[in-house]
Amino acid sequence: MIDDDLVFKALADPTRRFLLDLLFMVDGRTLTGLESELAMTRFGVMKHLRVLEEAGLVITRRQGREKLHFLNPVPIRQIHDRWIDKYTEHRTAALLDLKRELEEGP
Amino acid sequence: MIDDDLVFKALADPTRRFLLDLLFMVDGRTLTGLESELAMTRFGVMKHLRVLEEAGLVITRRQGREKLHFLNPVPIRQIHDRWIDKYTEHRTAALLDLKRELEEGP
């Protein structure tokens, strides 16, 4: 009941979700590299990355004077498993596939 | 980029997550019924349910003077699909199964 709070709080901000999107596309990026994609100061980005790291959504590795950031998908999967049991999983996924199909057209 | 923000903001609060847990166990509950399980005023619970409803995580149906609340798992599944692609899904799920097994013991 404690550490999952960090995960949800971390995901609550759109900037942090965008950072996860960036890492989802290209993993192992550096702070200044990520900063260049955002309309924000380096300090703001650093704060957000720190929140993501403390939540376990981002894993870091130091390399010289650089700090590399990697996306960790495990907490995301845990969110899924909390409110979707194995029986309704197929149903929900099928519903979403149908929804996407209808929105995208033929 | 707009309505998914409501979902994540809604999930950011522990009380609201607990409300989802309650609905995950017993669906279709009423406001006063949910209030009795929380150490909070009815107004606080009402506010939280409103946030969940606007996010689409809870679907409601009026029945006389009562308002029934149901859990909607679709947005949860969408979160999952955003950062876990189909290729790493099995790997992540297997990793979590292993983690649970180790924590629960033999």
Next chain:
DNA sequence: AAGTTACGTGACCCATTGGTCACATGTCAA
């Protein structure tokens, strides 16, 4: 050694949010 690059810390300001209360509306039962 000196300059440059990359990351880090603490304090500060403004906006948002969780929670409560006084008050109000609608609905069922006798």
Next chain:
DNA sequence: TTGACATGTGACCAATGGGTCACGTAACTT
């Protein structure tokens, strides 16, 4: 129709959180 029950609204207060800045440390380069 009177009273009890279930839900709603608006204002209000304290606390949290996003963003910036001045300043500081560590590492690569020449």
